[in-house]
Every structure is written in C-alpha cells, then in structure tokens.
Amino acid sequence: MGGRVARATAAWSVVLGLVAGVSVLLPATPAAAHNSLTGSDPKNGARVATAPKRVELRFLASPAPAATKITITGPDNVPAAGGAPTFAGNRVSVPFTPGAAGLYIVAYRVGSADGHPVSGEIRFTLTTGTAAAPPSATATPATAAPSTPAASPATSAVSPTPAADEVDSDGGTGWLWAAGVAVALVALGGGLLLRRRSARG
Structure with a gap:
C-alpha cells in the first residue's frame, strides 16, 4: 500500500510541474x-x-513616439508647450513655455503593447506668472500743418465814386470860374452905367 501512495504522489508532482511550466510559457494577460x-x-x-x-x-x-501625443495648456486655454516631445526610455519631456499664473494641464495619450492607447492628464499650478511684455511704442501722429487761409481775390473793378481828393479839386475849380464870371459881369454893368450918365449929360 505504501508503494501506491508513493506512486500517486510522484504522479501529482509531475502534473504540477507541467502546469507550472505551461503557465510560464503562456503570454502575459492583456x-x-x-x-x-x-x-x-x-x-x-x-x-x-x-x-x-x-x-x-x-x-x-x-x-x-509615433503613437504619443502630449499637450500643455495654461489659463484661458493658452498653449504652453514650447516644442515637440523628446523620448528617453520610458521618459517623455516637453519644453514648457510659462504664461500667466494659474492652473496648467498636461494631457497625454500613449500607445500600449496590446495596441490600445492610454490617455490621462496631470495638473499643476504656477503661482508666479511671467511679466507682461512692454507695450510697443506707438508712433506719435504727425501734427498737421495749419492750413493757410486762401488769399482773397484782388478786386479789379474800379469804384464808381471818385476819390475824396478828386472831388475837392473839381469843386475848387468851379468856384474860381464862378467868381471870374461875377467879376466880369460887375465890370460890364459898371461900364454900361457910365455910358448912360455920360449920354445924359
């Protein structure tokens, strides 16, 4: 009876060994x-x-690399990745371009050995933002040259009214003629009176 037990134990040992060997040879689970x-x-x-x-x-x-995609976005969904990712074994690095202070989200999507992609994200907060760029100098608008008033056209028409000095000179000449005529009339009248008296006497 002891021999049967020994043979049964040996048979089970062989079976367990085969099972262990098969499990090692089987591929990994998905x-x-x-x-x-x-x-x-x-x-x-x-x-x-x-x-x-x-x-x-x-x-x-x-x-x-062909199946890897990594994006970085900052506050207001502003992209913060400064270039393409670089690979070193199981590490992937992406240049970071900081912007305003706030929450930054790093989203990734990588391939797996079984062909199924794996995606996820990490988040970190930047407490100090970059300084704002100085405003660009704006050119001072050129001051427009003052407009020169248009010269008033010269009046070529001669005024119909004679100048003051011309009126005075004409008036003076008329009075001289009148005085001369009056003197001549007085002299003529005196001569006529003298002739009449002489004729009576």
Missing part, C-alpha cells in the same frame, strides 16, 4: 500589457513658484 503613467515632474497637483523648463512624464513602458 491587462499586464497596458502602459500607464508612473510619475511626472512637476508632480500631479503640485504648486510651483519657479516655472520648469520642461515637463517630464514617466511611464511603465517606453512609449512609441
């Missing part, structure tokens, strides 16, 4: 083939006063 994010810099939910030059994402497996 869940284990999925990629996933393992860390980031800045960390998810971090508050930073000094803006990083790059945002780095770390994954469980090396992401394929």
Whole structure:
C-alpha cells in the first residue's frame, strides 16, 4: 500500500510541474500589457513658484513616439508647450513655455503593447506668472500743418465814386470860374452905367 501512495504522489508532482511550466510559457494577460503613467515632474497637483523648463512624464513602458501625443495648456486655454516631445526610455519631456499664473494641464495619450492607447492628464499650478511684455511704442501722429487761409481775390473793378481828393479839386475849380464870371459881369454893368450918365449929360 505504501508503494501506491508513493506512486500517486510522484504522479501529482509531475502534473504540477507541467502546469507550472505551461503557465510560464503562456503570454502575459492583456491587462499586464497596458502602459500607464508612473510619475511626472512637476508632480500631479503640485504648486510651483519657479516655472520648469520642461515637463517630464514617466511611464511603465517606453512609449512609441509615433503613437504619443502630449499637450500643455495654461489659463484661458493658452498653449504652453514650447516644442515637440523628446523620448528617453520610458521618459517623455516637453519644453514648457510659462504664461500667466494659474492652473496648467498636461494631457497625454500613449500607445500600449496590446495596441490600445492610454490617455490621462496631470495638473499643476504656477503661482508666479511671467511679466507682461512692454507695450510697443506707438508712433506719435504727425501734427498737421495749419492750413493757410486762401488769399482773397484782388478786386479789379474800379469804384464808381471818385476819390475824396478828386472831388475837392473839381469843386475848387468851379468856384474860381464862378467868381471870374461875377467879376466880369460887375465890370460890364459898371461900364454900361457910365455910358448912360455920360449920354445924359
């Protein structure tokens, strides 16, 4: 009887060994083939006063560049990615262009070994924004030259009324003629009277 027990135990040992060997040879399950994010810099939910030059994402497996897409947006949905991502093993870095202080969202989409993409996002807050660009100098509008008043056209028509000095000179000449005529008439009248007296006497 002891021999039967020993033979049964040996048979079970062989079966268990075969099962273990088959399990090792079987491919990994689909869940284990999925990629996933393992860390980031800045960390998810971090508050930073000094803006990083790059945002780095770390994954469980090396992401394929062709199947990877990463975007960074800041306050008011302003893009903050300063260039294309770079890959180093399971790390992906994206240049960061800081803007105003506020919440920044890093969205990612990477491929997995089983062909299914994995997407997600991390968020961090920049407490100190960049200084606003100085306003561009605006050219001072040229002062318009004062308009020269149009010269009034010269009047070529001669006034019908003679000048004052012309009127006076004509009037003086008329009085002289009248005085001369009066003197001549007086002389003529005196001569006639003398002739009549001489004729009577």
